[in-house]
Structure formats: structure tokens, C-alpha cells
Amino acid sequence: MGEIYYILDASAFIGGFDIQNSLNFTISEISEEVKDLKSKLIFDEAINNGKLFIKEPSSEGIKSLESIISNSGDILRLSMPDKKLIALAIEFFNEKKNVEVITDDYSIQNVLKILKIPYKSILTEGIKGIYNWKKTCEGCKKEYPDSYSWDDCEICGSKIFKKRIKKD
Ligand SMILES: [Zn+2]
CATH class of the missing domain: 2.20.28 (Rubrerythrin, domain 2)
Incomplete structure (x- = not known):
């Protein structure tokens, strides 16, 4: 397996995820969810330093996510940004990338569990090595x-x- 492609939820910035390598991705809506000054600074700095990239998932990705989890109650609890984040993870996963989602959101975690996509929680478990x-x-x-x-x-x-x- 190659380098890890991290997909970062707002909680990653708020929880102080240490952005090290240059393979960090998020979706555009997260920039609006990251509101407090410190998290916003981490976010903007990572963008400016070319360590964080904003990428939009394809609409097919979101559709396939919705069909996969339509039987799970989680679909109701997911916001559009949540779905986009997961759809992006599915895209990377399907491209055989070594992906890991950083999120504290239990609904997102549940869906990732169903999809067998690795994730880590920043506040409840901490990030290994950090x-x-x-x-x-x-x-x-x-x-x-x-x-x-x-x-x-x-x-x-x-x-x-x-x-x-x-x-x-
Ligand atoms: Zn004591």
C-alpha cells in the first residue's frame, strides 16, 4: 500500500489533526463549517502550503452511496456535506488508494463501517502517533x-x- 490519502471532516481541523504530508483532501463545504479562528488558520495554512486540497466527488459517487446505504437509518442523519465526504472516500477507495477518513461524526463512521472504508476519530481515540x-x-x-x-x-x-x- 502506498501513502495514505486522508479525507478530513471539519472535526479534524477542530480537533487539531496534524497535517503532515501533502495528501490531505476535503470538500468545499467544510471550509464553511470550520469557523473558530484556530481551526480556520490551520485550514487556510494547509491550503496555502499545498498540503490540503479541495475536491468534489462526482454526482455518480453520491448516487451510488445513496443506493448502498438506503437501507441503513444513517442516510437520514447525513447532511449533503457528509454524503459528499463519504462519496469522495468511495472514489479513492475504488481507485485502490490507501484512504482514511478523519471524522468524529458517528453517522459518517457508521456508513464507513458498512462500506469497509478505514476511518479514525480524532477526539475519542486520538490519532496514532500524534x-x-x-x-x-x-x-x-x-x-x-x-x-x-x-x-x-x-x-x-x-x-x-x-x-x-x-x-x-
Ligand atoms: Zn486524586
């Missing part, structure tokens, strides 16, 4: 090793959550 997790007490902020198997802090009894930390 983020690490650290078990941390929400009360006293004590950090625990992964092997610590209790849900409560041994010092203060507060809940332990997984904190996302960016690798440097």
Missing part, C-alpha cells in the same frame, strides 16, 4: 500508569479520566 493518553485524576491531577485499573484516585477518591497529550 496523541498519547495519560490516566489522570480529575481532583488532585495525580497521573497514573496505564496498569492502574481502578476508576477512582487512591489519594483523593476523585474520578480518573484519560487526558490527551500531544507528542512532541
Whole structure:
């Protein structure tokens, strides 16, 4: 398999997906969904640096998507931008490209699962190689090793959550 063709949903920009190589794609509507200043900056910079490309899927792609998932309840929850994003993924997938969709949208993820197209969620799982997790007490902020198997802090009894930390 060659390089990965990333297809980025708005959540990829909002969640801070690290745009590294030059094979990142999105659809035009996403630029309107990326509203906050920081995400917008990441988006515009990636476009200007030639790392991110806006590509429109063919209307046949959208039609074939609609026929494939017409039996799934997800079709009702998908917006037109969602459908275009998935249709683009189908096009790349059919061209035997090594594609991966970056999205936090569960409806999109469900459809990708049906289509057997790889995807990653940026906020819930983190992106491999970019983020690490650290078990941390929400009360006293004590950090625990992964092997610590209790849900409560041994010092203060507060809940332990997984904190996302960016690798440097
Ligand atoms: Zn604690």
C-alpha cells in the first residue's frame, strides 16, 4: 500500500489533526463549517502550503452511496456535506488508494463501517502517533500508569479520566 490519502471532516481541523504530508483532501463545504479562528488558520495554512486540497466527488459517487446505504437509518442523519465526504472516500477507495477518513461524526463512521472504508476519530481515540493518553485524576491531577485499573484516585477518591497529550 502506498501513502495514505486522508479525507478530513471539519472535526479534524477542530480537533487539531496534524497535517503532515501533502495528501490531505476535503470538500468545499467544510471550509464553511470550520469557523473558530484556530481551526480556520490551520485550514487556510494547509491550503496555502499545498498540503490540503479541495475536491468534489462526482454526482455518480453520491448516487451510488445513496443506493448502498438506503437501507441503513444513517442516510437520514447525513447532511449533503457528509454524503459528499463519504462519496469522495468511495472514489479513492475504488481507485485502490490507501484512504482514511478523519471524522468524529458517528453517522459518517457508521456508513464507513458498512462500506469497509478505514476511518479514525480524532477526539475519542486520538490519532496514532500524534496523541498519547495519560490516566489522570480529575481532583488532585495525580497521573497514573496505564496498569492502574481502578476508576477512582487512591489519594483523593476523585474520578480518573484519560487526558490527551500531544507528542512532541
Ligand atoms: Zn486524586
